[in-house]
Amino acid sequence: MTVSRLALVLALGMGVSMASPSVAQRGKKADAAAAAAAAQAPQWTPKLDKAFRNAAAPLQKAIQSKDYATAKTLLPAAETAALSADEKFLLGQFKLQIASGTNDTAGQQAAVEQMLAAGTGPADMKPQLLYFQGQFAYNAQNFPQAIQSFSAAKQAGYTSKDASGQPTRQLDLLLAESYFKANQTQQGLAAIEQAIQAEKAAGNKAPAEWYGRGASQAYRAKLMPEVAKWTRLQVAEYPTAENWRSALVIFGDAQRLDDQTQLDLFRLQRTAGALAGERDYFDYALLADKVGLPGEAKAVVDEGRAKSAYNASSKPIAEITSVVTPKVAADRASLARSEADAKSSANGRTALGTGDAYFGYGDYQKAVAMYQLALQKGGIDASTAQLRLGMALARAGQVDQARQALAQVTQGPRAQIAQFWTLWLDQNARAS
Numbered sequence: 001m002t003v004s005r006l007a008l009v010l011a012l013g014m015g016v017s018m019a020s021p022s023v024a025q026r027g028k029k030a031d032a033a034a035a036a037a038a039a040q041a042p043q044w045t046p047k048l049d050k051a052f053r054n055a056a057a058p059l060q061k062a063i064q065s066k067d068y069a070t071a072k073t074l075l076p077a078a079e080t081a082a083l084s085a086d087e088k089f090l091l092g093q094f095k096l097q098i099a100s101g102t103n104d105t106a107g108q109q110a111a112v113e114q115m116l117a118a119g120t121g122p123a124d125m126k127p128q129l130l131y132f133q134g135q136f137a138y139n140a141q142n143f144p145q146a147i148q149s150f151s152a153a154k155q156a157g158y159t160s161k162d163a164s165g166q167p168t169r170q171l172d173l174l175l176a177e178s179y180f181k182a183n184q185t186q187q188g189l190a191a192i193e194q195a196i197q198a199e200k201a202a203g204n205k206a207p208a209e210w211y212g213r214g215a216s217q218a219y220r221a222k223l224m225p226e227v228a229k230w231t232r233l234q235v236a237e238y239p240t241a242e243n244w245r246s247a248l249v250i251f252g253d254a255q256r257l258d259d260q261t262q263l264d265l266f267r268l269q270r271t272a273g274a275l276a277g278e279r280d281y282f283d284y285a286l287l288a289d290k291v292g293l294p295g296e297a298k299a300v301v302d303e304g305r306a307k308s309a310y311n312a313s314s315k316p317i318a319e320i321t322s323v324v325t326p327k328v329a330a331d332r333a334s335l336a337r338s339e340a341d342a343k344s345s346a347n348g349r350t351a352l353g354t355g356d357a358y359f360g361y362g363d364y365q366k367a368v369a370m371y372q373l374a375l376q377k378g379g380i381d382a383s384t385a386q387l388r389l390g391m392a393l394a395r396a397g398q399v400d401q402a403r404q405a406l407a408q409v410t411q412g413p414r415a416q417i418a419q420f421w422t423l424w425l426d427q428n429a430r431a432s
Helices: 005-013 028-040 050-064 068-081 085-101 105-118 126-139 143-155 170-181 185-201 208-220 224-237 241-255 259-271 277-290 294-306 315-333 335-344 349-360 364-377 382-395 399-407 412-428
Strands: none
Touching: 050 068, 050 085, 068 085, 085 105, 105 126, 126 143, 126 170, 143 170, 170 185, 170 208, 185 208, 185 224, 208 224, 208 241, 224 241, 224 412, 241 259, 241 412, 259 277, 259 382, 259 412, 277 294, 277 315, 294 315, 294 349, 315 335, 335 349, 335 364, 349 364, 349 382, 364 382, 382 399, 382 412, 399 412
């Protein structure tokens, strides 16, 4: 008995049935979807000699009966008869079916390689084979080959599907991981971003983990602008207090900020409700006192106590509270004099310091006036004053003016902090 060309083509029309080495095995719905897609694809008619068809007939029958032991004994004859590219491709598929049926991963890989090496076969099958080739290479930690195969599969138009036949971004994510493991971080980040954009285009929301992965890999590679970008992206899509804290802590750790810039970051963390636990409140209060803002330090520990953010008997909190509390009355009483001095001063340094004090006491309108005066007089770090002006305007609820002020902070870590503040404004559009 011989195998007709039509029978072989129909067998191919069922698609490649194999267990994916790094994703869950496809369900029946996905198999049905693949079969339907194959049925609509342009038919490939292999050119087969009689000798191959005679050898392939019993082999195909054994495979269809799931008699893989018999099929293996029939393989050598079919292999001897397979001389043309078409015949070698079909032989590779037979091998793939046997290897899949016997859970032989090495055999699956060899069969996929043989089918690709033949350089023929149904056009719609090649992208899938390239994808499988990439998975085998990935699992073998051959990441350059995985990158090559996944990229080729993507270029050929392959789209992975879930059990219900819906498209997934598995290809982009595996390509991204291959790049990361090959220490090609920028390319990996681009692959994740493509996956995110594809999800958005499909009307879906990318998982938070994708953004977290981008941020962590950028941090590992010390790509600081990318760290800021990916943490902001995560907070933009998932603006929880936990994500805000994670984003700002990662950003701060990556930047190694000086005291004044760290203060700006702490202020945003507090504004976003992203201070958590004794350590956050203590570190913030300690820094505020260090730079001469006892009122802000006390306000922070009081806020943490009111929120039960730490144990009421916390020794570190008790210590910082005992240090800053005696300073507050005199500090607050000095503000009127400092404001007058700021107006008569030849430069903006006193105005900047007075603005910081007013900000710490929550008097944002007076802080705005002092920051504006500091910028007008000059002699100070304009980036610091401009950022803090935007922050004070944001806290005062002057949203449009805050955006304008923040947009003028364009250099260094403060530019990134300004973008975080703008993101907070976009999410809230109100004073906290």
